[in-house]
Amino acid sequence: MNGRHKAIAAAFRIMAATGADRWSKSFAQGRGVILTLHHVRPAAPRGFSPNALLEIVPDFLDAALGLIRAEGYDLVSLDEAAARLQSPKRKRFFVALTFDDGYRDTIEHAWPVLAKHGAPWTLFVTPGFADRSARLWWLELEEAIRALPRLELALPTGRFAVRTETDAEKSRAFDKLYWRLRKGPEAILLSAISDLAQKAGIDPVTLVERDCLPWEMVRALSGAPGVTIGAHTLTHPMLAKHDAETARREIVESKARLEAELDLPIRHFAYPVGDPGSAGAREFALAKEARFVSAVTTRPGHLFAEHADHLHALPRVSLNGLHQNEAALRALLSGLPFWLRGRGRRLDVE
Structure with a gap:
């Protein structure tokens, strides 16, 4: 864990010790939050593990879902999340779960935990990983x-x-x-x-064969109760680094390919990498043009009523493998870290 993550961990502990993760909800917590996950699998002792932030253990996912339920929050699909944002009636705080890329451990280790808690979830699939033609x-x-x-x-x-x-x-x-x-x-x-x-x-x-789901397993998932399949481009490029035609093709054809392979409508999209250097206003417009109901970034933050007008630039909150503890989870669900980071600003959609 580098100095930045040590500082983040210390901030989470302070929020928990002072109760800030509880009393700040009235102004920092949004209507809901979309959580980002990648790998869920048992810990493997490794001294050098630079991508460890992308994986959590099944026990932490189990504890996280238990805490979400215990707090009285609703676990919802992305369709329901979008509907709630567009509804003027405020309901209970909601949490939507999303998994990027399409990894084998999503089925092997995450799905049993999700089923235990009756949690709907979305898997964002990159056809190139299922084809073994894209690169991790x-x-x-x-x-x-x-x-x-x-x-x-x-x-x-x-x-x-x-x-x-x-x-x-x-x-x-x-x-x-x-x-x-x-x-x-x-x-x-x-x-x-x-x-x-x-x-x-x-x-x-x-590496792709070892870690990513093949088409037959994606097809099996696509018909399962509570599972939504979303698109994650054809080959996982950082879209903003490419010309408009390439970006459009990656977005539009990923939707078409998944719909052809799975014989179901693909309504949601996730931008690869998803930070401002990978997805911005041009990409948000392209996702809307492709008729996705929503598109998600990795810009951190909660969902507010104002996001109803920006459904193709939705923020997400990462369940980071370097911060697998209750203090971190409560802080993230409170919205306080993002309120502080944005100095009270709710939208980051430019």
Whole structure:
């Protein structure tokens, strides 16, 4: 856990100790919240785990759903969340659960917990992962750094060379290289990570096959009670880094492909990565043009009545694997961290 996450953890503890996560609800809590999840699986001891923030253990999901129910909050589908935002009548605070990418552990470890609590949920599927034609590049980067004792890359922004012999060196190298690549064009990011994966003997297709659901399992899920399938582009690009035609194709054709494969309407969309550098006003307009009922970002925040006019730029709150405790969950459900972050501003839709 780096310094930033240590500070976040300390803030959650302070909110719990002072009761701020309770008394702030009157002004900080919205009408509801959409939670973002990726992996749900048992903990695997690893010294170097840069993507650990993307995974929680089944016991924490169980505890989280139990707390949500105990607080009297409603667990709802995305269809119901959108309907409540558009209704002038305020109901109880609601929580919608979303899972990005389409991982195997969603069925193996998350689904039994969700079924236990009678919780509806949405799985955002990237057809390219089901096809084994898209890349989990962030995982490729992790596995390559895990395997290599040294990184050497010639990048347009200059040479990148570091030792990666220890877990600490690997963690620092991942953070530096990840954010350096994220700031530039996606083509350079993919090329650089391909070079590292090749040097490390990492097969990208094998990683996708290992971690992602195949079409037959997605089809089986699509007819299950309480399960909604949403679109997550064709190949998981950071849309804002591409031209408008590419972005439009990724959005529109992901909907069409899923509808053809699953024989059901696809009503909801999630922007890959989902931060302001990956999805903005142009992408929000494209998702609306594609006739999605809603589209979700990873911009953090609660849902307020004002979001009824911005259903294609909805915020979400991540259940972060680095903060798997009751204090963190209560703080996130209170809305206070986002009220403080936005200085009281409710919308972040530009």
